[in-house]
Amino acid sequence: MPDRFSEILSFIKIAESGSLSEAARRLGLSLAATSRRLSQLETRLGVALVRRNSRNLTLTEEGAVFYERAGQALADMDHAESAVMRAATEAAGVLRVVTTVSVGRSRLAPMLQHYAMLHPEVTIHVETAAQLGNIVETGHDIAICFDPPADSALTMKRLADNPRVICASPAYIARRGEPRRIMDLTMHDTIAVESGQQDAWRMIDLAGVRPRRTLRTNDGEVARLWALDGAGVVIKSLWDVAEDLRAGRLQQVMKTIVLPSSPIVALYVARQGETAKVRSCVDFLARCLRQERGETIAVSGQTSPAPQRAFS
Template identity: 60%
Template sequence: MPDRFAEIESFVTIAQSNNLSEAARRLGLSLAATSRRLSQLEQRLGVLLVRRNSRHFSLTDEGSLLYERAGHALTAIEEAETDLMRRSTEASGTLRIVTTIDAGRARLAPLFHEYALLHPDVTLHLETSDQPATSMIGSGHDIAICFDPPADSALMMKRLADNPRLLCAAPAYLDRRGRPSRTADLAGHNKIVVGASQGELWRRIMGGAAGWRLTLNTNDAELARAWALEGSGIGIKSLWDVQEDLENGRLEPVLPDLSLPPSTIAALYLPGQLNSPKVRSCLNFLARRLRGS
């Protein structure tokens, strides 16, 4: 006995064909099997759906009602299947991304706008957070764009680009306190630090220098930039954060020949997400654009 879906599908084909023989041909069944499916459906529902004899074929009122509703349902199912199959090969649907506030506004927003223009079937939803990696867990985001992301076994990572870092300070501060010519000269300067990882980097820069200390510490990268602009000390900043300040003379490099490890710009995503064309295409686009290719 065919299942309920097969019975309904056969009935809709019968109603569209207006002829049992034609319906049997479309279904790939024998005339007897097609007629049997119709009879089984009528028996299960307890109503006559089709008036038929050797010369006439027409739907009853109940048959017309079932055809209208079932026809719409089958069309909706076919459209859903087609859409899902298209999404398996083409970027489409809603893409949810979370990143830091400063990066989202200054750098990533224009790139996402460009991506959206290239992929009109994708609706892009961008949010900002102080901790995008943490915000992604359980929030429904597809991608988190992070800087120096923490290791997390629950998330996969794609390295997008490296963001160079440098020491910098306001010209007024350097005029007042002097411009270092070697790392040992940094010992007497105020140091602006963002988080524990930068504190460790400062220790590596200073090496065995005696008497140095961290002066201003924060977890807010924009606050650290503001302190540097106000002349509070020397900070370690990524080129993304201060490129315009350097170009406009609001900040200047300190020990420009000193090589610092770059900040990693990475995308975090859940295992299996690369199977999604919208996620895969966005990550590849960002990697190309951030690396300047």
């Protein structure tokens, strides 16, 4: 027995063509099968939908009402399917992005503004947060972050690597001297960002060095402000301190020490990544971040001779 949708579709074709044989041709069915679907629909509804004679076929009053409403419902279904199918090929709709405060304000905001200009059918909604939550529960399409959680069930795309540098203020260096080797850190005050630099400090610890952790924080901006105020030596993302290095507010030390980069990643639900708006935005951010990474390194003069000790 045909399903309700098949019965209704057959009736719509019959009403539009005014003929059972023509409707059967359009549906790719036999005349008997088409007539049977119409009879089953009329039996289920309990009313006659068409008047049949030897020459033509016309709608009853009930048939005309049913044709108008059922036809509109089918048209709405077609529009809904088309809209969803376009989402896989055309970037459109609302794109909800969440990121950490510092990354969102300083890096992603102008990039997302540029993306919106290139894709006028997309509305960008950006939220910043101290810590990223579960984007499935919060309804975000993409999360952008440093150092993603190891146990995330979301799809992750690495957008770029953000180099880390060791730096201090000129005032601190003038007062305490410039550390040149890893061992020198045992004689210096250090500032540790606990939330995202455990791997970098762990590599230094594994080298047999136990720097004095004078100040600790889970806020990267607080660590930067402490370093600017001359409180100690800090490990920072190059993007976070590039302007400070260029302006001379901070000075890179131990340039030959290579620390693990901090990856910038996009997190999203696997199926969401198949939509054009998510896919195109993630690819766009990857291109922008990689280009900016190269420009930041070049402008900041971070090239150096062969590293004294490389951490990977």
